Amino acid sequence: MVFAIPFPAIDPVLVQVGPFAIRWYALAYIAGIIIGWRYTLVLAQRGPKPATGPAVTARDMDDFIVWATLGIVLGGRLGYVLFYKPGYYLYNPLEALQVWHGGMSFHGGLVGVILAMLLFARRRGLEYWRLADIVAAATPIGLFFGRLANFVNGELFGRTSDVPWAMVFPHGGPLPRHPSQLYQAFFEGICVFAVLAVLEWVFRVRERPGTLAGAFLVSYGFARIVGELFREPDAHLGFLFLGVTMGQLLSLPMVLFGAWLIQRGRRAA
Known part of the structure; x- marks a missing residue:
C-alpha cells in the first residue's frame, strides 16, 4: 500500500470581484x-x-526595474510559446496573450532580461557586466517565489514516487509524485541565492565583472538539470533523447557559458 501526503487544496485565485481576479x-x-x-x-x-566609467547606481536600478519586468514577462511568455508549444500557439495565436493562464519559460525570461540589460546599459553608458552581476544576484529571489506559485497551482509536478512526502496532485493522476516544485524552489531559489551571496559578501567577486553572473548561470544550470530528474516532463514534449528533458537541454549552454565567464574573470584578476 502506497501512502501519500494530500495535496493542499489552495485556490489559485486569492481574491475575485466580478471578472477581476488576483491570482497567487x-x-x-x-x-x-x-x-x-x-x-x-x-x-x-x-x-x-x-x-573607469560610471558605476551602477541605485537610481539606475530604480529605472531598470521597468525594463526588467518587461523582459521577464515578454521573454518568459515568448520563450514558453517557442520552446514548449510552438505548434499549439501557431493555430491558437490569441491564447499566447493569455499570460494569466500560466505558461512561462525561465530561459525565455532570461533572454528577455539579457536584451533589456544590453539596451539599458548602452543607453546609460554603463558597463554591461557590472549591471548583469547585480541583476544575477537578485534573480534567485524571483525563482523562489515562482516555484512556490507553481506548487500552489498544482502544475509542473514531479515524477511518480514512493517517498514518504510524495503527493497526489489534482492534475497528475492517482499516483503520488515528487513535489518537485518545492525541490526547485529550494535549490534554484534558496541555494543559488546563498551561493551568490557568499561570493558577493565574503569573496567580493564583483570586483571582477561578469564573475557573479557566470556563477549564477552555472549554479542555476546545475540546479535545474538536477531538478529535472524529479520533475515530470511536459506531456506534449516528453523526453527528447537519452532521457533528456527540454529544461535540461536549455540549461546546458548556461552552464558552459557561465563557466567561461568565471574563467574570464579569473584571467582578468
Missing part, C-alpha cells in the same frame, strides 16, 4: 520583482566603484 501566480511575480529590486539597490549602493 501574479502575486509571486510581483513579490519576486519587488524584493529582488530592493536587493539590487543594496548591491548598487555597496559598490565596487569601477576604475
Whole structure:
C-alpha cells in the first residue's frame, strides 16, 4: 500500500470581484520583482566603484526595474510559446496573450532580461557586466517565489514516487509524485541565492565583472538539470533523447557559458 501526503487544496485565485481576479501566480511575480529590486539597490549602493566609467547606481536600478519586468514577462511568455508549444500557439495565436493562464519559460525570461540589460546599459553608458552581476544576484529571489506559485497551482509536478512526502496532485493522476516544485524552489531559489551571496559578501567577486553572473548561470544550470530528474516532463514534449528533458537541454549552454565567464574573470584578476 502506497501512502501519500494530500495535496493542499489552495485556490489559485486569492481574491475575485466580478471578472477581476488576483491570482497567487501574479502575486509571486510581483513579490519576486519587488524584493529582488530592493536587493539590487543594496548591491548598487555597496559598490565596487569601477576604475573607469560610471558605476551602477541605485537610481539606475530604480529605472531598470521597468525594463526588467518587461523582459521577464515578454521573454518568459515568448520563450514558453517557442520552446514548449510552438505548434499549439501557431493555430491558437490569441491564447499566447493569455499570460494569466500560466505558461512561462525561465530561459525565455532570461533572454528577455539579457536584451533589456544590453539596451539599458548602452543607453546609460554603463558597463554591461557590472549591471548583469547585480541583476544575477537578485534573480534567485524571483525563482523562489515562482516555484512556490507553481506548487500552489498544482502544475509542473514531479515524477511518480514512493517517498514518504510524495503527493497526489489534482492534475497528475492517482499516483503520488515528487513535489518537485518545492525541490526547485529550494535549490534554484534558496541555494543559488546563498551561493551568490557568499561570493558577493565574503569573496567580493564583483570586483571582477561578469564573475557573479557566470556563477549564477552555472549554479542555476546545475540546479535545474538536477531538478529535472524529479520533475515530470511536459506531456506534449516528453523526453527528447537519452532521457533528456527540454529544461535540461536549455540549461546546458548556461552552464558552459557561465563557466567561461568565471574563467574570464579569473584571467582578468
